[in-house]
Amino acid sequence: MSTIPRDFKPAHLASASAIEVPEVVIDRLPQYVRTLTQLLDEGVEVTNSQQLGAQLQVTPAQIRKDLSYFGRFGKQGRGYRVRHLLTELKQILGLDAQWNVAVVGVGRLGNAILNYPGFNPDGFHLVAAFDNNPDNVGREVGGIAIQPMMDLAETVSSRDITIAIVAVPSAHTQSVVDQLVDCGVRAILNYTPINAQVPSDVRVRSIDPVLALQSMTYYLTFQGHESNGYRSAG
Amino acid sequence: MSTIPRDFKPAHLASASAIEVPEVVIDRLPQYVRTLTQLLDEGVEVTNSQQLGAQLQVTPAQIRKDLSYFGRFGKQGRGYRVRHLLTELKQILGLDAQWNVAVVGVGRLGNAILNYPGFNPDGFHLVAAFDNNPDNVGREVGGIAIQPMMDLAETVSSRDITIAIVAVPSAHTQSVVDQLVDCGVRAILNYTPINAQVPSDVRVRSIDPVLALQSMTYYLTFQGHESNGYRSAG
DNA sequence: GACTGTGAAAAGTTTCACAGCT
DNA sequence: AGCTGTGAAACTTTTCACAGTC
Numbered sequence: 118m119s120t121i122p123r124d125f126k127p128a129h130l131a132s133a134s135a136i137e138v139p140e141v142v143i144d145r146l147p148q149y150v151r152t153l154t155q156l157l158d159e160g161v162e163v164t165n166s167q168q169l170g171a172q173l174q175v176t177p178a179q180i181r182k183d184l185s186y187f188g189r190f191g192k193q194g195r196g197y198r199v200r201h202l203l204t205e206l207k208q209i210l211g212l213d214a215q216w217n218v219a220v221v222g223v224g225r226l227g228n229a230i231l232n233y234p235g236f237n238p239d240g241f242h243l244v245a246a247f248d249n250n251p252d253n254v255g256r257e258v259g260g261i262a263i264q265p266m267m268d269l270a271e272t273v274s275s276r277d278i279t280i281a282i283v284a285v286p287s288a289h290t291q292s293v294v295d296q297l298v299d300c301g302v303r304a305i306l307n308y309t310p311i312n313a314q315v316p317s318d319v320r321v322r323s324i325d326p327v328l329a330l331q332s333m334t335y336y337l338t339f340q341g342h343e344s345n346g347y348r349s350a351g
Numbered sequence: 352m353s354t355i356p357r358d359f360k361p362a363h364l365a366s367a368s369a370i371e372v373p374e375v376v377i378d379r380l381p382q383y384v385r386t387l388t389q390l391l392d393e394g395v396e397v398t399n400s401q402q403l404g405a406q407l408q409v410t411p412a413q414i415r416k417d418l419s420y421f422g423r424f425g426k427q428g429r430g431y432r433v434r435h436l437l438t439e440l441k442q443i444l445g446l447d448a449q450w451n452v453a454v455v456g457v458g459r460l461g462n463a464i465l466n467y468p469g470f471n472p473d474g475f476h477l478v479a480a481f482d483n484n485p486d487n488v489g490r491e492v493g494g495i496a497i498q499p500m501m502d503l504a505e506t507v508s509s510r511d512i513t514i515a516i517v518a519v520p521s522a523h524t525q526s527v528v529d530q531l532v533d534c535g536v537r538a539i540l541n542y543t544p545i546n547a548q549v550p551s552d553v554r555v556r557s558i559d560p561v562l563a564l565q566s567m568t569y570y571l572t573f574q575g576h577e578s579n580g581y582r583s584a585g
Numbered sequence: 586g587a588c589t590g591t592g593a594a595a596a597g598t599t600t601c602a603c604a605g606c607t
Numbered sequence: 608a609g610c611t612g613t614g615a616a617a618c619t620t621t622t623c624a625c626a627g628t629c
Binding site for chain 1: 408
């Protein structure tokens, strides 16, 4: 499931063996996918970097530059065919596949995640849930039976799980992440406020509302300053 | 509550009227705060950029450079006094104040947010909740009575609310954000997958697990490539 | 005429390396 | 001796501007 036949060929660089795409660019592609999906839903068939940029609050040049890392998807004088560009970007990101996801930790937060309807439409299938607490094991949440942590290795392998969502108490984060990595999980979405250490071939992204709030308060502190200034007392 | 007497004076630049601190730096400060808090809890009294960098997986030079935007907090040859640096950083970020926060949208997600115990210890007080649905209005969640949207302006003003968390259905995001901005809310934590437009003096941060997953799948797609490479078919 | 794709310039960010303080 | 604070260098990312194509 994680290996998909692919045939990317940026025409201008067809013989290079590996071109580095900046990580910031990869981080923006999902937003392009989302905007293109919205345009398609609205019946828009053709768009351009100007329009996409306006939607996403990004410069048109950046969109063109980002896309140029992967190929030439537009037509000069016309723009981009929405459906075509969307298909290409989804393929680049691996979103033409289904990804099986496990949730570890079924407390309040894990429960909310298992009931959240937003993952499936985007190709992420929550297929297993694990918890330590014997009171939870066996319960069914969002149509998934909670399993004991003991089953982790077996289930990750048999159900072809590549991605895990961690929603355990902070103190258990590193240990759970270690177990996931040992089982072969290669991407982790971490809902705990802990910086887990992983080998360099494993990806971690964190969902951390408190950090997000704490960086905004800086800008609220001196009222009336718009950009990030630093006012001296002098 | 959002105006706190302050007396920042980076000694080396005491007479400049506004020094721009890069936004990336501001985004890292809360992580420093978190790590310093952990060190303090462990009884560590003195640290240095080496140790902080190891914890945060950041270079020591970056930490020293980041801190240098705000002043000189360390002692050469010794390092940083944990408690002192923590106090300074919290003050810089405005975390020495209490921030009153409203939650808008009390569906499953809003419920989880209102019950999440992680905001309070960091000085973010959830003090009001709003919902459109008459079935919800009047219910109490996490000790807070849900109010109708009609009450928004009055309550934001009377309860000195500067920050809002938006957890409404996607279709309502922009309209809710507009209302919040009109009421004087200046920072918004957006849990919906919509790019809300706001005036430049209002801050928005998004919590978007699907985007996070979608950018990771890129790296899962070609197995065995560690950094972000782009494999050609040639 | 309109819009892409892209080298080159500009801007922003990180890292280096070392003077200077403790 | 050890570690900070910081200019300057190296590197990354964004923006510009225009040749080329539709």
